[in-house]
Amino acid sequence: MIATAMYNFDKNLDRAARILGANRWQRIYHVLLPLIKPGIFSGMTFAFILSFNDVPLALFLVRPGETTLPITVINYYEYGLDPVLAAVNVASLLFLLAVIFLFERIGGSRHKSMEEANEPADVADIELVDVTKRYGDHLVVDQISLNVPKGEFVSILGPSGCGKTTTLNMVAGFHSPSSGRIRIRGRDQAGVPPEKRNIGLVFQNYALFPHMTVAENVAFGLKMKGTSKSETEIGVRRALKSVHLEGYEARYPKELSGGQQQRTALARAIAPQPSVLLLDEPLSNLDLKLRESMRVELKEIQQQLGMTFVYVTHDQEEAMAMSDRVVVMSGGVVAQAGPPVDIYQNPASSFVADFIGKSNLAGRTRRVRGRR
Numbered sequence: 228m229i230a231t232a233m234y235n236f237d238k239n240l241d242r243a244a245r246i247l248g249a250n251r252w253q254r255i256y257h258v259l260l261p262l263i264k265p266g267i268f269s270g271m272t273f274a275f276i277l278s279f280n281d282v283p284l285a286l287f288l289v290r291p292g293e294t295t296l297p298i299t300v301i302n303y304y305e306y307g308l309d310p311v312l313a314a315v316n317v318a319s320l321l322f323l324l325a326v327i328f329l330f331e332r333i334g335g336s337r338h339k340s341m342e343e344a345n346e347p348a349d350v351a352d353i354e355l356v357d358v359t360k361r362y363g364d365h366l367v368v369d370q371i372s373l374n375v376p377k378g379e380f381v382s383i384l385g386p387s388g389c390g391k392t393t394t395l396n397m398v399a400g401f402h403s404p405s406s407g408r409i410r411i412r413g414r415d416q417a418g419v420p421p422e423k424r425n426i427g428l429v430f431q432n433y434a435l436f437p438h439m440t441v442a443e444n445v446a447f448g449l450k451m452k453g454t455s456k457s458e459t460e461i462g463v464r465r466a467l468k469s470v471h472l473e474g475y476e477a478r479y480p481k482e483l484s485g486g487q488q489q490r491t492a493l494a495r496a497i498a499p500q501p502s503v504l505l506l507d508e509p510l511s512n513l514d515l516k517l518r519e520s521m522r523v524e525l526k527e528i529q530q531q532l533g534m535t536f537v538y539v540t541h542d543q544e545e546a547m548a549m550s551d552r553v554v555v556m557s558g559g560v561v562a563q564a565g566p567p568v569d570i571y572q573n574p575a576s577s578f579v580a581d582f583i584g585k586s587n588l589a590g591r592t593r594r595v596r597g598r599r
């Protein structure tokens with residue numbers, strides 16, 4: 228039962244907690260345990276009933292003098308604990324806990340010192356240098372190089388399977404590149420786990436914590452950063468205000484519409500004020516009308532906060548309407564990168580021309596400006 232509960236656990240929830248800064252123990256305590264609690268309780272009840280049955284049965288069925296496991300357990304309690312055995316058990320448990328604690332501390336301080344090091348001025352927020360990703364023989368991302376300056380809205384646009392999510396996951400730290408370098412704010416990210424990268428991520432399926440209210444979801448990243456209670460409240464209020472979700476603080480994700488869930492996911496990602504926000508097809512689960520109005524709002528939020536956005540989409544119109552720069556990907560390589568107008572007017576290949584050909588750039592751009 229516990230295994231089934233674990234199996235059904237949405238791995239994106241763990242990733243969401245991770246990118247919001249939660250370490251392993253915080254993820255287990257705040258996310259995994261509350262969600263698999265029903266499985267744990269039913270498993271424990273089942274085990275108790277089974278063993279309760281086992282003990283009287285074993286006592287009744289076996290010959291005198293024969294030892295079974297339940298009888299051994301009963302004898303163990305009846306004649307008292309062996310003090311040496313008990314001491315060894317406790318000592319080994321303490322030793323194990325100490326090793327885990329030290330491991331976490333050493334890992335934590337190593338990455339902390341990286342964070343606290345002086346940030347070089349005038350450096351790109353994100354830099355990819357010849358980044359390649361292979362799964363066995365399958366080359367998924369092939370020597371991508373990309374510089375994203377501070378405050379830019381960059382879209383990675385391409386057909387399904389071209390490597391967009393893989394690229395984003397490497398920037399987030401969920402996958403490591405097979406070769407090449409990723410730098411965030413000038414620092415090499417090799418070996419830096421997602422929880423230490425100080426970036427935000429909005430998932431396609433939102434990955435909201437179902438057992439937390441809207442306010443608790445949005446507060447999560449701030450809490451993991453150790454922000455005080457009053458500052459967390461201010462941060463939550465500010466984030467909910469920017470996504471127009473005031474008044475929804477006490478609702479649970481299942482009590483929200485798709486659009487409201489999307490806004491909550493966005494508020495949760497921006498609340499800890501990361502300098503970079505990654506968004507993986509964040510609007511694809513919304514209907515067309517909502518998608519179009521959210522495009523305008525997202526662009527406005529990005530400009531208000533001055534945050535760097537890396538926005539993954541396979542929707543040409545979306546990318547062309549919102550971005551300062553579009554990176555068109557095809558089969559794991561960058562087919563063309565540049566401002567939307569340049570790409571539209573001077574496509575570098577027939578693939579790019581075909582892929583963006585159907586979008587009505589002028590109309591979309593006008594609409595975004597008109598709403599500002």
Ligand SMILES: Nc1ncnc2c1ncn2[C@@H]1O[C@H](COP(=O)(O)OP(=O)(O)OP(=O)(O)O)[C@@H](O)[C@H]1O
Nearest residue numbers: 362365367385386387388389390391392393394541
């Ligand atoms: N863990 C993995 N093992 C093997 N192959 C993988 C793995 N993850 C992704 N791939 C492959 O890498 C390629 C790129 O996948 P990716 O998810 O990056 O595509 P995408 O551009 O995000 O597509 P979509 O628009 O459908 O989300 C696909 O062919 C996919 O099958």
Ligand SMILES: [Mg+2]
Nearest residue numbers: 391392393507
């Ligand atoms: Mg994808």
